[in-house]
Amino acid sequence: MNIQVMDAVRESIKVKQDILADSALVNATSLAADWISEMYGQRGTFYAFGNGGSAADAQHLVAELVGRFYYDRAPLSAQALTCNTSSITCIGNDYSYEDIFSRQLEACGRSGDVVLALSTSGNSPNVLRALLSAKKMGLKTIGLTGATGGQMNEVCDLMLKVPSTCTPRIQEAHILLGHIVCELVEARLFPRP
Numbered sequence: 373m374n375i376q377v378m379d380a381v382r383e384s385i386k387v388k389q390d391i392l393a394d395s396a397l398v399n400a401t402s403l404a405a406d407w408i409s410e411m412y413g414q415r416g417t418f419y420a421f422g423n424g425g426s427a428a429d430a431q432h433l434v435a436e437l438v439g440r441f442y443y444d445r446a447p448l449s450a451q452a453l454t455c456n457t458s459s460i461t462c463i464g465n466d467y468s469y470e471d472i473f474s475r476q477l478e479a480c481g482r483s484g485d486v487v488l489a490l491s492t493s494g495n496s497p498n499v500l501r502a503l504l505s506a507k508k509m510g511l512k513t514i515g516l517t518g519a520t521g522g523q524m525n526e527v528c529d530l531m532l533k534v535p536s537t538c539t540p541r542i543q544e545a546h547i548l549l550g551h552i553v554c555e556l557v558e559a560r561l562f563p564r565p
Contacts, residue, residue, distance in 0.1 A: 387538075422491055482509075489515050503524065503528060513529045516534075
């Protein structure tokens with residue numbers, strides 16, 4: 373057997389076991405689903421964003437809400453601010469890369485909407501700037517990050533901090549927690565008999 377493969381799987385399992393043992397994180401994950409469900413009850417929009425792998429994770433979670441998670445139901449209003457390459461490159465060129473998410477939120481976000489910011493370090497300047505804009509506009513802010521939380525600790529209303537400092541293991545857990553939130557939102561909004 374390949375020891376490196378086995379070690380990576382063991383590390384991933386340990387992070388998930390640490391999540392199970394972290395009652396604050398478990399409760400925060402449920403609270404995030406509550407906030408998003410309540411926002412949908414008021415016809416709000418969910419926004420997600422991040423860089424690199426976190427951008428892909430943001431898009432993945434938005435797809436679960438707009439499309440479906442477990443079963444057929446009405447689509448939910450959600451946008452990944454990482455998808456519109458014309459807006460991203462225009463804003464990056466005409467303003468700065470640090471404005472690519474905040475400018476989109478300022479254009480589309482409304483008080484009561486919810487944003488999910490993904491950053492394994494919690495220190496991405498464009499993510500932080502968007503969170504500050506969201507707070508000024510009256511949006512609820514959820515951070516999905518690693519063990520320290522970085523500067524996002526200071527600007528997020530709710531933090532989901534994966535108990536790890538290893539970027540790949542953090543990102544694996546981000547999808548786990550994001551999927552749980554999507555599952556809870558779908559079940560709360562569209563209960564099955």
